[in-house]
Amino acid sequence: MLNINNDIKKSSTINKEFYVNKNIYQQIINKVFTHSWQLITDKKTINTTNIFPFQFLDKSISEPMIIIKGNTIKCISNVCTHRAHLVVNESCNKSKLRCRYHGRTFDLDGKLNFAPGFKKALNFPTEKDNLIQYYSKNWHQFIFAAIKPKIRISQVLEDIDQRLPNYKFSNLTFDKNNSNSYFINTNWAIYCENYLEGFHVPFVHKGLTKDINYDSYKTLLIDNGVLQIAQASKNETAIDNTDNIYAFYYWIFPNLMINIYEWGISINIVEPISIKRTKIRYLSYPVRGKKQPTNSGSSLDKVEMEDQDVVISVQKGIESLAYQVGRYSPDHERGLHYFHLLINKYLNDIST
Ligand code: FES
Ligand SMILES: [Fe+2]
Numbered sequence: 001m002l003n004i005n006n007d008i009k010k011s012s013t014i015n016k017e018f019y020v021n022k023n024i025y026q027q028i029i030n031k032v033f034t035h036s037w038q039l040i041t042d043k044k045t046i047n048t049t050n051i052f053p054f055q056f057l058d059k060s061i062s063e064p065m066i067i068i069k070g071n072t073i074k075c076i077s078n079v080c081t082h083r084a085h086l087v088v089n090e091s092c093n094k095s096k097l098r099c100r101y102h103g104r105t106f107d108l109d110g111k112l113n114f115a116p117g118f119k120k121a122l123n124f125p126t127e128k129d130n131l132i133q134y135y136s137k138n139w140h141q142f143i144f145a146a147i148k149p150k151i152r153i154s155q156v157l158e159d160i161d162q163r164l165p166n167y168k169f170s171n172l173t174f175d176k177n178n179s180n181s182y183f184i185n186t187n188w189a190i191y192c193e194n195y196l197e198g199f200h201v202p203f204v205h206k207g208l209t210k211d212i213n214y215d216s217y218k219t220l221l222i223d224n225g226v227l228q229i230a231q232a233s234k235n236e237t238a239i240d241n242t243d244n245i246y247a248f249y250y251w252i253f254p255n256l257m258i259n260i261y262e263w264g265i266s267i268n269i270v271e272p273i274s275i276k277r278t279k280i281r282y283l284s285y286p287v288r289g290k291k292q293p294t295n296s297g298s299s300l301d302k303v304e305m306e307d308q309d310v311v312i313s314v315q316k317g318i319e320s321l322a323y324q325v326g327r328y329s330p331d332h333e334r335g336l337h338y339f340h341l342l343i344n345k346y347l348n349d350i351s352t
Contacts, residue, residue, distance in 0.1 A: 002014050002015050002017070002018055002340070002343065002344050002347065003015060004337070004340045004341050004343075004344045006341065008328050008330045008333070008334060008337045009330050011327075011328055011337060012325040012326065012327055013325050013326045013327065013328060013336075013340065014325070014340040014343065014344075015324070015325055016318055016323060016324055016325065018189070018343070019187045019189065019190065019275075019276075019315075019318045019319075020275070020318065020319060022275055024347070025187075025272075025274075025275040027347055028272075028343070028346075028347065029060050029061065029272065031346050031347055031349060032151070032254050032343070032346045032347075033057055033060060033061060033254065033255075033272070034061060034147055034148060035146075035147075035148055035149060035150035035151050035346070036146065036149070036151050036253075036254055036255070037135075037137060037144045037145070037146045037149055037151065037153050037252075037256075038056060038057060038144060038145055038146070038255075038256075038269070039142055039143070039144050039256055039267065039269060040052075040054055040056075040067060040143050040144065040145050041054070041067065041142075041143055042141040042142045042143060042174060042285075043069065043073075043138075043141040043142075043143065044141050044173060044174065045174045046067070046069060046091060048093065049069075049091040049092055049093045050068060050069045050070060050093050050094070050108075051066060051067075051068060051069075051088055051091060051092050051093065051094055051097070051108075052066065052067040052068075052069070052091050053065070053066045053067075053078050053086070053087075053088040053089065053090065053091065054066075054067065054145075056134075056145060056147060057271055057272075058271070059271065059272070059273040059274075059279065060271065060272045060273065061147070063077075063147060064077065064078035064079055064086050065077060065078055065134055065145060065147075066078045066087070066088055066097070066131075067136065067143055067145065068108050068109075070108060073136045073138055073143055074108070074109065074110075074133075074136060075133075075134040075135060075136035075145045075146075076109070076110040076131045076132065076133055076134060077110070077131045077132035077133075077134065078131075079131070079132075080099040080101065080104060080131075081104075081112065081128065081129045081130065081131060082099065082101070082102055082104050082115070083101065083102075085099055085100070085101035085102075087099045087106065087131070095108065096108070096113060097131075102116065102117065103116045104116070106130070106131055110130050110131030110132070110133060111130050111131075112125045112129045112130050115129070134146065134147055135147075135149050137153075139157045140169040140170065140172075141169070141170070141172070151224055151253055151254070151346075152223060152224055153224060153225070153252050153253075155222055155223040155224065155225065156222050156223070156224060156225030156227075156250060156252050159222050159225070159227065159250075160248070160250060160258070160260070163242075163248065164239070164241075164242070164248070164260065166240065166241040167239070167241075167260065168287050168288075171287045171288040171289075172264055172265060172285040172286070172287060172288075173285065173286065173288060174283065174284070174285055175284045175285065175286055175291075175292065178284035178286075178291075178292045178294070179281075179282055179283045179284045180282045181279060181280065181281050181282070182279070182280040182282065182304070182308065183273070183277065183278070183279050183280075184277070184278055184280065184308050184311065184312060185276055185277055185312060185315060186276060186277075186278055186311045186312055186314070186315040187272075187275060187276050187278065187315060187318070188255065188270050188271070188272040188278040189339075189343070190311045190314050190315055190318070191270050191278055191280065191307075191311050192251070192254070192255065192270055192339060193336050193339065194307055194310060194311050194314070195249070195251060195257055195268070195307075196226055196228075196251060196333075196335035196336045196338075196339055197219075197329075197332055197333045197335055197336050198214070198217045198219070198228055198230065198249075198332065199329060199332035199333060200310065201214060201217070202214055204306050204307070204309075204310055205298070205303050205306050205307075206297065207296065207297020207298040207299075207302060207303070208297070208298040208303055210233065210297065210298065211232065211233055211234065211237055211246060211298045212230040212231060212232065212233055212246045212247075213230070213231040213232065213233050213246075214230075216230075216231040217229070217230050217231075219332075219334050219335045221334065221335070221338050224252065224253040224342065225250060225251060225252050225253060226250075226251045226335035226338060226339070227248060227249065227250050227251075228248075228249040228251075228335065229245060229247075229248055229249070230245070230246045230247045230249070231243075231244050231245060231246060232244050232245065232246035233246075236262075237261075237262055238262060239260065239261065239262045240262065246261070246262075247259055247260065247261050248260040251335070251339075253339070253342050254342075254343075255269060255270040255271065255272075256268070256269055256270075257269075257270070262290075263286055263287065263290040263291060263292055263293060264284070264285050264286035264287045264290055264292060265285045266282065266283065266284050266285070266292070266300055267281075267282070267283040267285070268280055268281070268282055268283075269281040269283070276315060276319075282300075282304065284300075
């Protein structure tokens with residue numbers, strides 16, 4: 001439907017219908033996001049509690065779920081199997097889950113424990129009275145959750161570990177002050193597309209361009225991921241034990257960006273709200289003893305604003321009568337082309 005040619009040299013970009021057709025947008029939510037892994041939180045941030053409720057992709061899928069932290073991490077539904085009250089309202093530390101509507105309790109693995117008023121109920125309880133099980137995954141301290149995972153992300157996560165065996169992931173700590181949520185009036189994919197090419201860097205990010213050696217900028221494709229590597233122009237901003245690398249920019253299909261720097265990592269989670277409104281959760285994780293650089297020409301808040309400016313402009317252009325499709329730069333837009341091939345693949349997947 002969206003007509004992406006496997007050969008980037010021949011292909012047009014994705015059809016504009018993808019950005020403006022509400023039916024396609026809903027199919028993307030159902031066929032891509034419902035099958036995706038989402039980064040929810042990290043073990044250190046929920047350190048003092050073992051029960052962490054959240055909405056899986058709030059505003060699009062909005063599925064109430066709970067992370068349970070015990071010897072292992074589990075993810076279960078937060079919807080009571082009696083009459084659907086949410087079981088947990090806030091993070092807490094408990095050995096049972098108790099629904100406050102009619103007092104039903106569940107074990108931490110979601111199994112029904114006690115149901116007041118149900119003594120006379122026949123054929124009760126059954127499996128259906130337990131909380132639904134979802135999926136979770138750990139990578140270093142980070143916790144991912146999924147409803148029906150189909151989009152593999154392990155290869156990208158392994159790639160990070162292989163390229164950065166000495167990186168101090170265990171010393172990363174969430175920095176609330178340098179983290180933020182942004183709401184922008186664009187389709188979620190336009191934000192990802194901009195991230196997936198360094199082509200615009202010398203044009204849009206003058207400050208950043210001084211810090212990197214743009215001629216050595218590389219794009220590598222991984223299973224359901226894209227890695228862009230920028231070399232540092234100055235030694236002091238290079239990541240230790242790497243070949244003078246300024247940043248590894250990892251993107252994981254469909255909506256996660258993990259950026260690895262000398263000072264720590266930043267994470268962007270791109271959450272669709274509607275066909276043309278998007279939330280960006282920007283999370284900063286400096287390595288202990290270091291800080292995310294601020295107030296410089298290449299600081300991430302400045303780069304973020306420069307990127308948001310261009311994606312808002314693209315949204316306006318996409319909606320115009322004048323635009324239908326464009327072409328890919330074979331030299332610079334392989335990551336973008338791969339993103340569109342993945343979109344096409346999942347949209348056409350009839351098993352979902
Ligand atoms: S809805 Fe939870 S006990 Fe009734
Ligand atoms: Fe950018």
